[in-house]
Amino acid sequence: MTEAAMASDRVTSGAGRIAKKIDLVPLVMMLLVISILAPVAVLVYGALTSNPIGAAFSGLTLENFVEVLTNPTYQRAFFNTVYVGVAATAMAALLGIPLAWIVVRSDVPFANLLRVGIMIPFFLSPFVGALAWTLLLQRNVGPVNLVLTSLGLGQISPYSARMIIFVMGIYYAPYIFIFVSSALRNMDPALEEAGHLSGLNRRQVITQITVPLIAPAALSGVLLTFMASAGQFGVPALLGMQDRFFVLTTYIYQLINRFPAEYNVAAALGIEMLVIACAGIWLQNRITRNRSYTTMTGKGFRPRIIELGPMRWLAFAFVIAFVVVGALLPLGMLLWVSLVPYYDATFSLSAVSPIHYLKIFNQAFVWRGLKNTLFLACAGASIAVILAVISNWIILRSNTSYRKPLGYLLFLPAAVPHIVLSLALLWTYVFVPLPIYGTIWILLIAYVTSYITQAVRNVGSNYVQIDKSLEEAATMVGAARLRTWIEVTLPLLKPGMVGAWTLLFIIFVRELSASILLYSPGNEVLPVLMFNMWGEGDWGGIGALAMIQVLMMGAVIALSGLLFRVDISRAS
Amino acid sequence: MSFLKVDNLIKTYGAFHAVDNVSIDVERGKVCSFLGPSGCGKTTTLRCIAGLEQADSGRISLGGRTLFDSEKRIAVPPEERDLGMVFQSYALWPHKTIEANLSLGLRIKGLPSGEIRDRVNEMLELVGMAGTGNRFPASLSGGQQQRVALARAMALRPKCILFDEPLSNLDLLLRERMRFEIRDLLVKIGITAVYVTHDQTEAMVISDHIVVLNKGKIQREGSPSDVYNYPRDRFTAEFLGRTNIVALDRKNSNPGAGIVTAANGVRFSSLDAKRLEDRSETGEFVIAFRPETMLVTDEPTGGQNCIPATVVSSQFLGGTTQIVLDIGQGVHVTAILLGDQSRTENTQAFVSVDPRHVLVLRDSSAATPMAGTPALRVPEPA
Ligand SMILES: Nc1ncnc2c1ncn2[C@@H]1O[C@H](COP(=O)(O)OP(=O)(O)O)[C@@H](O)[C@H]1O
Ligand SMILES: [Mg+2]
16 A cells, blocks of 8 residues: 555545544534524514414414513513512522531531531422421411410411512522532632731621622522522412412413413513523623632632631521521421321321321322433433533534534523423424424423533533543543543543432422423323322322432432432532 | 654634744654743644644654645544653543553553553653552652653654653752653653753753744754854844843944944954854844853953953852943843852953854844743843
8 A cells, every 4th residue: 555545544534533523513503402492483483473382374473572561460470570589589698608608618516517408408499398388387287387376476378479589598598508608619718818918807808808709609699599589480389379479480380271371472471581581691691701710620729717706606506597497397397297197286106107108109190200200300310411521522622613602502591491491392392293292201301401501511510620631641542532531531520420410310300390381191290299289288298209209319319429429519 | 854744834723823834853763842932832833743733734744654734634633643742731540540541552552461561561660660550640749640641651652752841840859850861761762752841951951953932933943052052033042041132233243254343332253253143134133142151350351352341230149140240331241150259349340252152143023031031131222
């Protein structure tokens, strides 16, 4: 073989490799475009027509938007959404920021235990929290109301805007906690020490150095919380619909479940929510642009501990109070109602019976719900993590021109409230002649699409910590792309992948906002079963299902901790 | 006949030319350094050779085999180029033992396991790390990791080995020792190597051939002593060690006769006319001489180029004495003398410059002085 012929061999082998690399990108892009952009486009179309869902194309109209913007009931729902979102976020921040500071920076006793306690409400989810607090505040029999009456105070009703804010505030506080505590941990203590040496006193160091440094991270957490609470369905459904207090999510649910369903108006409301969410994202980008001072360096500074003296016990009490209100009381209450045949405000161990557990396990739909939930959580988490690894590789390591648009595209789902996305998927798959609508697959698509941003970010924060030259070094000793992945990238990424998988599993096990519009008989998941049982007032069944849910999450957290040493309470 | 050949390599990022028409020839078994300030394109050039980056145009060949040719659309993937590489961060795989770090490439190549074991041990022995095979990289010191990285790069017996600032993460003492170790090792194995650094001493110790890069372009290349002693432009002179720069009076100079006059009237004669770069009529030129080629005395030496001067400052630095002198009209030059030769400020002295070391250089823009080797500030005459 001549030199020239060999050279041309090289060309083909080289070019073949390049072509293979690029093939992956449009494939992933197409998949993401189909699953992200197409539904939103269909939703916009739905909002711009008065055609019933699934009907052929006809003229466009703005009447749905006019209706949504001028009708006082819709205006009210819009206002309520913003009100509840802002108030719940403020409460979550007022809880989460001090909690983070106490656990990371002060000499509070049992800090590590407290950190885990603070994360429990996050795992429980706002929906389960709202269920528990409905029980705790039941008229005349709720334990909290019993205590209040015995103290001579009036009873509190669980059905009010204030309780919605309270519950969301408690259950979103861990979100803010995660952001702020990781920012505090990643801050170089020398920055504060330099402040002291420049003559700033303790208060000035906090206000002029610490606060500005963690502000971008805290703000990101705050805006994320706002978008999550504005997109919350379970809490306002449980605590608001009773007294006809509607937010946009519950209104969309209403419009679709009433007869005849008003899909077009619901779509317009969905677009309205999308606009709120985009405003949130835009604000976040504006405020935190080029200002993420405490990037994930993975350096792991040892935070400078501030001694509180006797005040540390006050701080301890504050954290314990949060854990009691957010975790211990709700868990205890749900456990108790699941263990007694009928809850009657007495707490006698002789009443304990496994009747609710026997009952639910005798019902085929519960088994089906369990199986569906497990399948969706496992499959959803796996698919999302795989997509996230590939996407991150494209964004961080490839040199295609698709990198930027892909980054934006993957960010988009974070801007689409889950109920809006499921509404959009509903529209889409009624049109698309694929056997997806009315099956479990539409739920899988909804889960993965809703949380792909989270997965990409999670895996990405681990991927950026892997020095690029570790992969290049494998290439230099002869490893081709796949071999490099197997030998270097995936092993190093494993903790990050397991962490992301575990987090997604937990999120999917308790997912309600997207499931509620998309499930169909036979495809129920646990939270949907609980929501339906709530409609029937079957508290014993709810308690039992909640315990099963807690067990499932606990098992996965323990497994990932034991097998892979992943500390999920530090994942974000 | 050159072994590694780079022709007209160009690499741009947008409108920015990171590598601007670079051509390099490295002979078989020789060590070539790319030397230049941070951001001058050293790493990019090296990565183009490695294939980790694809150049826009140009040709690269190794031992007669084309690795890259933009016209023929050849781009051999990096893993098939037969090159070893030592990364700045070492890039030892933290999840693999030292043994596994060294053997991965051998396993991919499909060598029998006995041979792999022998080769790994041989390599570890070579870099003085025998017996560490079962340990993980994190348990090694920086210098040890450096050695393992070198062993890994050589394990496949590549045709050429590439280094990207491999010593920059080590402390000064270790760095100075490793320079000699790497040089000795490379000479012992007789492997062809390309070595990227921004440290001129490192480049001088390690290489047979130095390529000075600035803003993506080759500024000067040659043997270490040639590049150091006879730079052709101000950038190279100032980047490689310290140098005195004095403005040139071109009208009263006659480079052909070995005579040049500084703008302040000082004449230098008996110069080596071959070394005077005043051939072309265009461009700015300056007179340059290195501080260590100077002599400072109380009385005129009677030799050539003995200039009366005033001591501006004098500082004993331990091994050497640094004296700043005014050689007329406010033109300051610095002399570096061996041992303690301190002088009192504002006293008279005589400066002699070895005529062989007085150069006339193209004033190729002011070089960006490197940390650690501050350029001497030479004020223009008033
Ligand atoms: N991926 C890239 N995108 C844009 N500019 C780059 C990229 N890589 C390097 N550069 C620029 O190219 C120039 C040369 O970089 P490099 O080769 O790394 O310099 P050095 O000589 O310090 O190794 C620098 O100005 C750098 O900013
Ligand atoms: Mg470099």
